[in-house]
Amino acid sequence: MKFLPLVIANLKRHKLRTLLTTLSVTLALFLFASLRSVVTTLSAGSEVSSASRMVVQNSTAFVIPLPMSYANRLSSVPHVKAVTWANWFGGKYGDGKKFFAQFAIDPASYLAMYPEIQVAEDQKQAFLKERAAAIIGEGLVRSFGWKVGDNITLQGTIFPGDWTFTVRGIYHATLKEYGDDQFMFHYDYLYEKYPDRVTPGWFIMQIDDPTAAPGVAKTIDDQFRNSNAPTKTGTEKAFASGFASMWGNVKLLMSTIGMAVVFAILLVTANAMMMNQRERTSEVAVMKTVGFSDRRVFGLIIIEAAVISLTGALLGLGAAALLPIVTGFGQGGFLPGFHVTIGTMLFGIAVALLLTIASGVFPAWQAARLPVVQALRRVE
Amino acid sequence: MALVEIRNVYKSFKREAQTVDVYSGLSMDFEEGSYTALMGPSGSGKSTLLNLIAGLDKPTSGTVRVEGSEVSSMTSAQLAPWRARTIGFVFQSYNLLPVLTAHQNVELPLLLTNLGKKERAERTEIALGVVGLADRMDHFPRQLSGGQEQRVAIARAIVADPTLILLDEPTGQLDSKSSEEVLELLRRLNDEFHKTIMIVTHDAKAADRAKAVLHLEKGVLLERSQLSGAGVAT
Numbered sequence: 001m002k003f004l005p006l007v008i009a010n011l012k013r014h015k016l017r018t019l020l021t022t023l024s025v026t027l028a029l030f031l032f033a034s035l036r037s038v039v040t041t042l043s044a045g046s047e048v049s050s051a052s053r054m055v056v057q058n059s060t061a062f063v064i065p066l067p068m069s070y071a072n073r074l075s076s077v078p079h080v081k082a083v084t085w086a087n088w089f090g091g092k093y094g095d096g097k098k099f100f101a102q103f104a105i106d107p108a109s110y111l112a113m114y115p116e117i118q119v120a121e122d123q124k125q126a127f128l129k130e131r132a133a134a135i136i137g138e139g140l141v142r143s144f145g146w147k148v149g150d151n152i153t154l155q156g157t158i159f160p161g162d163w164t165f166t167v168r169g170i171y172h173a174t175l176k177e178y179g180d181d182q183f184m185f186h187y188d189y190l191y192e193k194y195p196d197r198v199t200p201g202w203f204i205m206q207i208d209d210p211t212a213a214p215g216v217a218k219t220i221d222d223q224f225r226n227s228n229a230p231t232k233t234g235t236e237k238a239f240a241s242g243f244a245s246m247w248g249n250v251k252l253l254m255s256t257i258g259m260a261v262v263f264a265i266l267l268v269t270a271n272a273m274m275m276n277q278r279e280r281t282s283e284v285a286v287m288k289t290v291g292f293s294d295r296r297v298f299g300l301i302i303i304e305a306a307v308i309s310l311t312g313a314l315l316g317l318g319a320a321a322l323l324p325i326v327t328g329f330g331q332g333g334f335l336p337g338f339h340v341t342i343g344t345m346l347f348g349i350a351v352a353l354l355l356t357i358a359s360g361v362f363p364a365w366q367a368a369r370l371p372v373v374q375a376l377r378r379v380e
Numbered sequence: 381m382a383l384v385e386i387r388n389v390y391k392s393f394k395r396e397a398q399t400v401d402v403y404s405g406l407s408m409d410f411e412e413g414s415y416t417a418l419m420g421p422s423g424s425g426k427s428t429l430l431n432l433i434a435g436l437d438k439p440t441s442g443t444v445r446v447e448g449s450e451v452s453s454m455t456s457a458q459l460a461p462w463r464a465r466t467i468g469f470v471f472q473s474y475n476l477l478p479v480l481t482a483h484q485n486v487e488l489p490l491l492l493t494n495l496g497k498k499e500r501a502e503r504t505e506i507a508l509g510v511v512g513l514a515d516r517m518d519h520f521p522r523q524l525s526g527g528q529e530q531r532v533a534i535a536r537a538i539v540a541d542p543t544l545i546l547l548d549e550p551t552g553q554l555d556s557k558s559s560e561e562v563l564e565l566l567r568r569l570n571d572e573f574h575k576t577i578m579i580v581t582h583d584a585k586a587a588d589r590a591k592a593v594l595h596l597e598k599g600v601l602l603e604r605s606q607l608s609g610a611g612v613a614t
Contacts, residue, residue, distance in 0.1 A: 002491050009479040125578075285473045289436060290489050290536070291464025294456055373437045376471070 007303050014276070018308065020274045025312025026319070028265040033320035033340050033348050035254045035262070039301050041338045052210050053113065055239035056220060059232035063088075065199040074203055077219055079212040084109035085200035087190060088160030088181075091154035091163060093144075094201065102154065102183040104190040104198075112205055116178045123148065123169030123184060131189050135169035154183075154376040159194055164229030204236070269312075270359035273305055286365040289359035294368040301367055306353075306361025313352030317345055334349075381448065382409035383543065384433055384574055389442035391599070393427060402428050403599040405442070412543075415570040415577045417590035425599040426580040430546045433578070434467045435459040447543060464492045468537030472549035474529040476521040482508065482532045483517035489540040507539040508532070510573075511565055527558025534565060538575065545569065547579040551586050563589045 011018050056074060058064040065087070074083045089102035106130050111117060119127070119135055127133045140146055146167055153164045165185050173180040191198045207216055217233035224231045284297055292300075321340045386409070391402040391407050400423040409415060418426045431437035435451045437542055444452045446466060454462060468489075476485045486507050490500040508514050511531040529551055547566070551559035567589050569575040579590060587593045595602045598611050 003496070006480070006483060006488075006491070009477075009484065013479045113404070156594065283477055286471075287488070288460070289434070289463070289469045291460055291467075291492050291540075293460035296460070296492075373431050376436070 003300060003303075007300060007307065010300075010304055011012075011279075012305060017272065017276065018240045021269055021276075022308050022312045022315070024265055024269040024272070025239070025309055025352065026316040028262045028269065029316025029348050029352065030312045030319045031265070031316075032351060033261070033317050033344050034323060035259070036344045036347065037320065037338060037340045038254045040341055040344060052207055053236040054205045054207055054213055054216060054233060055236050056205065056231050056233045057201075057239065059221070059230045062202075064229070065201050066203065066231065068199050070203060070224070070229075070231075071200070073223065074205055074220065074254040077205075077216060077223075079207045079209055079210050079216050080205045082113060083203055084113045085187065085203045086110065087187060087198065087201040088158070088283075089154070089156070089185075089190065089243050091156050093152070093154055100143070100181050100183055101179075102185070104187040104333060105184050106187050107184075109239065110184070110204075113206055114178075117172055117173050118172045119169045126168040130164055130166065130168060131192075133168035134165035134183055134185040135171050136167055136184075137171055137173060137180035139179070140172055140183060144180065152183075159190060159197070161193065161306040163189075165189075212360060246362040266355055266358075268353060273308060273359035274363050277301055277360075277367065281367070281375050284370055285372045288370070288372045297370075298364045298368040300366035302356065302360045305364075306356045308348075309352040309359070313348055313355075317348045320348075321345070336377050383412040383447060384410035384578075385415075385443075386429075386432075387443045387445075389432065389444065390437045391425070391432070391437075393440050401599065402444075403439075406599060406601070408594075408601060410576065410578065412576055413570070413574050415566070415589075415591040416579070417587035417593045417595060418578065418580045419582070419584075419587050419593055420596035420602075423598075424596040427548050429596070430469075430548055430578065431565055431582055432547055433544070435463055444534055451455040452481040452598040461492070464489055464540060466543045468540070470530070470533050470537045470545070470547040470550050472552040474521070474526070474533045474553075476532055476536075478521050481518050481520055482524065482535075485521070485532055485536045486517075486539050488536060493540065493587065503539055503609055504535075507535040510538065510569075511535045512561075527554050527561055528559055530554060530558070530562050531565065534562065534569075536571075538569065539591065543576060545575050545577045547577070549580055556607065559583070559586070567582060 011130060033081075053070060056066065056070070058066055068085075071083050071085065074080055084106050086106075087104040089104055091102050093100070111119070111124065117135075123135070125334070127135050134152065146152065148167050148170060150167045151164055152167060155161075156163055165183075187198075187200070205216075213235055220233045221231050287297060311371050315342070323340075324338050389403050389406045391406075393400045393402065406425075406429075418429060419527060420426050424564075432439055433446060433451070435444075439452050442452070443450055449462065451462070456470060476482075477511045480488070481503075483504055487500055489571050490503060493506070494501075495503070500579070505514060506515065508517050511534050512559065513531055513535065515530060516528060516532075519528075520530070524532065534545075534547075534550070537547075545566075550566075551562055554562060563586055566577055566579065570577050570591070577590075580584060581587055
């Protein structure tokens with residue numbers, strides 16, 4: 001502790017440089033934690049998907065729908081216990097700045113397929129009975145202040161026009177990765193307005209044996225191979241991954257390009273920290289003349305590097321942890337359950353320690369080995 | 381037994397492809413309480429002698445003993461605490477740490493002791509008082525004159541109560557008034573506090589204040605002038 005004023009005084013030597021170096025570490029660790037959290041959230045979304053649910057989509061492109069007639073044919077495939085379907089609506093609310101996912105679903109079969117969606121029984125019945133009814137996640141209640149009975153008007157983008165729904169239920173997602181910010185309404189309501197255009201976007205099937213999934217997928221895809229709408233069938237996990245990366249290979253982008261940027265920032269930071277130490281060669285020589293041992297000099301320089309790295313890391317990781325809370329990022333269906341995991345935090349601390357080693361050990365080692373007479377001759 | 385014993389010391393440097401011999405069998409003693417000025421032209425080995433005594437450099441052969449300890453054979457790890465206890469070193473260009481106040485600069489050697497914060501502060505204030513800068517303790521080096529900086533450096537050199545104070549051209553960058561103040565201070569440290577002092581200087585006035593003057597040339601002791609006190613033997 002008695003050496004603390006010495007460490008602090010050295011950190012205050014170039015206040016702006018110390019500040020900028022610390023902020024560089026902050027930025028690097030913020031990016032690191034945020035990007036890694038996108039990857040972990042995407043992976044978590046896939047992991048929580050049921051092993052006994054399968055998804056059938058158009059093999060040409062995810063956005064091309066499938067004929068409704070497929071529902072009956074899928075039901076008759078061995079191991080398939082139940083079938084439901086859904087459509088991406090893609091509407092916007094108000095000025096559209098707050099995005100959330102909207103799905104047209106077959107209410108009874110869809111809710112039966114997804115026990116993760118918990119709705120009070122009376123609300124569920126009210127939703128099932130009314131064609132223009134909708135159920136919304138608790139996240140939307142927090143974001144918009146909606147409540148049961150409210151009329152919500154969405155502007156259709158894929159299906160033009162003003163669409164007014166009445167909120168009849170608020171669901172709670174038992175798994176946060178499922179997301180509590182979805183807006184679901186009756187498929188029939190959509191179909192009524194656009195009977196010529198609306199067919200299911202994708203089908204979801206419940207199978208009785210998860211190990212039979214590959215066989216089921218092959219049977220279905222073979223069956224529709226030569227039709228106008230060939231299918232691509234897979235587990236829900238595969239579908240979830242594909243859905244999350246429909247704007248490109250998000251995971252690859254996050255984990256490679258993003259990390260390269262982080263690494264570049266860290267290199268610049270390490271260089272700044274090393275430069276700072278190189279400028280103090282003469283002072284190290286004086287300290288040794290006074291009686292500071294090589295080991296003590298080494299330790300002091302490492303502590304300085306650690307203070308910068310860990311302060312930057314705590315600020316960066318803290319900012320990343322606050323990101324979904326402050327900005328509301330993570331709501332809106334694309335990345336439900338986005339948060340910075342403990343694992344990412346620990347990984348971030350490990351990166352900061354690595355930075356301490358990278359930026360501190362070499363100059364500290366140089367200072368410890370510094371021949372005093374040689375350094376003093378330079379000074380004198 | 382002399383405080384400092386230098387026996388048959390050889391020292392040579394490699395300068396590019398050439399070997400430069402500084403000493404070829406130098407021997408001399410310095411007694412406790414002596415105040416010796418080392419004079420001689422540049423390259424005569426004056427500063428090298430201080431470095432060898434302080435353990436900052438090692439002889440090529442021969443021995444350097446201080447208080448009976450053979451400095452020339454100590455390891456780097458042994459030298460650091462020994463130096464903290466035994467040596468106070470003052471440089472020509474002061475070499476105060478610019479980020480520390482006068483008080484913090486003077487306290488630096490005490491950080492290596494087991495003294496508590498209060499005791500360190502007391503000793504630091506005493507040392508600054510001795511050099512007449514008790515009212516400047518919160519000033520940074522850039523806020524002090526050259527003479528004041530050198531006095532802070534002397535306070536740093538004496539604060540841990542070392543056995544030996546070594547000064548390498550301490551008045552080399554000072555004006556005559558500041559030089560006079562520093563030299564007066566050194567004399568007081570020797571007279572009143574009985575500190576053993578060795579000063580390397582080109583300045584005849586500085587040498588006059590010492591009790592003995594050694595003239596070195598090409599690593600050889602040419603002349604010894606005894607002024608007003610004993611303390612040096614060859």
